[in-house]
Amino acid sequence: MTVLSICIPTRNRQVYAMSAVRYMLACDRQDFEIILADNSDDAAPLAQFAADCNDQRLKLLPPEDQVLSMRANWERIIPESSAEWVSYIGDDDYLDPKLCEVIRVTRKVVPNVDAMTWGRLYFTWPDVRTGPELTKMPSGSHLVGIKKDDMMRKLFFWEKASDRPMCAFGVYHGAVKRSLMEDIRTTFNNEYFGHPIVDYDNICRTLMVAKGLVYFERPMSVFGACKESNTMGLRDEKVAEKLFKVFRNEMDKELEAANFPFPMELGLTAQIGHVIEAFKQEQGIEITAWEENFIKACARNCETHYSRKAFEARKSGYRQAIKEWRGKKALALFEPKFKYRPDIPPFIGFHNNELSFDMDIGGAESAAEYYNILGNMMFPIELLEGRL
Known part of the structure; x- marks a missing residue:
């Protein structure tokens, strides 16, 4: 039985998508599939890549006759997938297929679970770094049941928010049961995703319909930031302006x-x-x-x-x-304070159950390499069932 569909929408960033898929397919598990939704101007690179992989776990959705909005590209994936659970990542990100084992164990202890999320890792691809960058890795490895009412307050009331609501239960760098995704579609206008900014739109919809929420403290995926990514817009105003202009031109809502x-x-x-x-x-x-x-x-x-x-x-x-x-x-x-202090050295070490270190650890060249390096420092997924 296929447990997990790993969904990767991509547009003109084929080399990053190939990197993620290549490492995922190196996993010997057979209970996951990868759906690669190509929305690129040139279909040839990923078509050749999929043919070379020759792996039944990989399914390629080729570009359509015209460029799709981000929302439409996300929307077309789920009907083409077959697994019990669904997870989306960006093409410059990475997700560990061993999430299938986490799902299997979680279902045993929380039978009604239908939405999961986990700890976060962040990776800036080397070609866009301007100098050393520090990052943090959560050290916990417990499965934690989360009250839905708490998440509703965090999302809709912005309770204890940073610059964003502290609620990550959605299909992006999370896992949602297929039956819940179908409930979302039938509940909300026959669509899985209803807003051009698909990740937070799905969080809203997931939280309204979900019955059982579980948070796994250990990271299972990496948020990547390549030079063409939307994340880079958070770092550079000129990049943000360019990316947002393209986004507006291609959106359909x-x-x-x-x-x-x-x-x-x-x-x-x-x-x-x-x-x-x-x-x-x-x-x-x-x-x-x-x-x-x-x-x-x-x-x-x-x-x-x-x-x-x-x-x-x-x-x-x-x-x-x-x-x-x-x-x-x-x-x-509204009382923002300018807090950047270049004269104070950044902290490296362990604090508040997080390890802070240089992102260049191990010389990783991709999000997948980065995860595999850090995986040697994290709790082994194979031991999760035994500790419960």
Whole structure:
């Protein structure tokens, strides 16, 4: 039985997708499949790659006659998959097929589980680093049952948010049971994904329908950032502007929520705010007492900048939007501080159950290599059932 469908939508970043797939197929497990949805301008590279792999676990969806939106490319994958569980990653990311074993063990102890997530790893591909970069690796390895009400507050009320809601239960770098994805489709307009920003849209939908949530502390995947990735837009304003222009040109649905005057270009917090507000408006959900937490998250979004100029520009933009949205009094809640201190050496070591270290550890050249190196430092998946 196929336990897991690993879904990889890609557009004109074939070399990164090939790297991830090649390492996944090196795994000797036979209970997973990879669905590679190619939305590239040139179909030849991935077609040749799939032919060379000659592995029944890999299924390639070729480009269609015209370029698909990101949402449409994600949407077409699930009907072509066959596994009991579904997980999506980016083409410059990596996911461990041993997640199948985690799912098997989890079902034994939490029979009603239908949505899972896990610890996070982050990898900036070497060709875009401008110098040494530090990263963190969670050290835990327990399966933790999560209360749905807690996640609802974290997502829709922005409770204890950083620059984004602290809720990661969705199909992107998470796993959702196929039956739950079908419930999402039938519940919400016959679509798996309803907003152009697909990851947070799916979190909203998953959380509304899910019955059993489980968090695995150990990382099972890597968020990659290559030079063409959307993540690079968080680092470089010029890159962000270019990427967002392309995204707008190719999207097939409305991006902004009504009566929410935060320009998408302001940053991640504004973008996620639009996704959640659009979902609430679409479903007729009316809640109060979330605005203060959101405004504080806007301040934290400003504080992610290392450049004083970029910090001030974003601060000014958010101030204007908040004033228009909730009036001048609301600005009392918006107090971002420029926190970057290049004179203070970054911390390397173990703190709060996380290990901080140089991302160049082991000289990894790809997200897959990076995961395999760090995998030698993490709890062995094969021992998970024995410790429960």
